[in-house]
Amino acid sequence: MILVVGGAGYIGSHLVKELIKTKEVVVLDNLSTGHRWAIDKKAIFVQGDLGSEKDLVKVFEKYSIEAVMHFAAFSLVGESMQAPQKYYDNNVGATLTLLRVMRKYNVNKFIFSSTAATYGIPSVDMITEETATNPINPYGRSKLMIEHILADFALSYGLKYVTLRYFNAAGAYETAEIGEDHDPETHLIPIVLEHLLGQREQISVFGTDYETQDGTCIRDYIHVTDLAKAHIVAMQGLLSGQLKAATYNLGNGKGYSVKEVIETCERVTGRRAKVELAERRLGDPARLVALSEKIERELGWKAEIGLEAIIESAWRWHQRKSDTLASQ
Structure with missing residues (x-):
């Protein structure tokens, strides 16, 4: 059985949808930012806090956990600047509690949801795993910690x-x-x-004078299902013994x-902004x-879904959500 901490959130819930096809899954989430309705009905749900040793012990006592996937971080950059203690308490302190309980129950396989924010403002056009990490906000620093x-x-306890x-x-x-x-x-x-x-009345574009082809910021977008599949191949690598410790970028390139x-x-919606x-x-x-x-070379994973298909899937979701709200 796989424990997914934060499995009611955006990325965690998509991971559970894919993982439940081949594995038994237990989700631990306090629903502070996630949604109960987002958790696949075939998964076991336990409402509890990542930072509560008591809540974690209940899960590890009741279920035979093979590996843990961790999605339960706070992730708003701006908020982390205003409330750094909140980010260090949850993202670092609560993760230490989880790792301590894992050691107690001899569970030593862990997949961690990290972020490009660990790189800060890179000096290269294409970021590899060897690019220097220099986060510029508490969110990125908490993840790098x-x-x-x-x-x-891994060095001391065999994680x-x-x-x-x-x-x-x-x-x-x-x-x-x-x-x-x-x-x-x-x-x-x-x-x-x-x-x-x-x-929303309008969209704000922050900055049109960057050194890019049209003056606006450039980002790498990856479909959440591609992300989920990357977690699964990483988990398989750990469970099979192929991997012991690895760090991978997940992007479209x-x-x-x-x-x-x-x-x-x-273009996708046929509407003007x-x-x-x-x-x-x-x-x-x-x-x-x-x-x-x-990750493509070592595990055979590659992002498959391009920007237009990403937006098409998001548009279907937002239309459905809007229709649901309108009917309530």
Whole structure:
């Protein structure tokens, strides 16, 4: 059985949808940002806190856990700047509690949801796993701290782990049963689609004077189902003994500018956006694009879903969510 901590959240719930096809899954989530309805009905759900040793012990006592997947971090960059203690308490402190309980029950396989924020503002166009890590906010620093902790636990306690550094997760499940549903929403694609559904008055583009082809920031977008599949191949690598300790970038290897994303949303939906040009945001790099050749070479994983298909899946989800709200 696989324990998915944070399995009611956006990425965690999509992982559970894929993982439940081949494995028994137990989800632990406190529902502070996740949703009960997003958890696949075939998974076992336990409501509890990552930082509560009592809650964790109940799960490890009752179920035979082979491996743990960890998605239960706070992840808003701006909030982390305003409330760093919240981020270090949950993202670092609570993860240490989880690792301590795993050691107590001799569970030594761990898959960690990390982030491109560990790289900070890179000096290269294409980011590899060897690119220097220099996070510029408490969120990124908290994730990098956990990466260091995992390496130390591997050396001293025999922990076997895979760290997966995401770039921009986007899109929704193919059936539109689940999708991105944050409050507040901070990601570009859902913000644009909500605007095109009439739920926002306009879209703000922060910075049009970057050294890019159209002056707007470039990001690497990866479909959430591609992300889920990467976690599964990483888990298989740990369970088979192929992997002991590894770090991989997860991205498409292609960069799309903010303007390109907005234009693609307009093309997919057949609707026009009202765009407001605004000043740059502090700490926004001009370009964040991943090279994911390492995981393709070692595990055979490659992102398969391109930007237009990502947006099409997200559009189906947002339309369904809008229709559901309208009927209530």
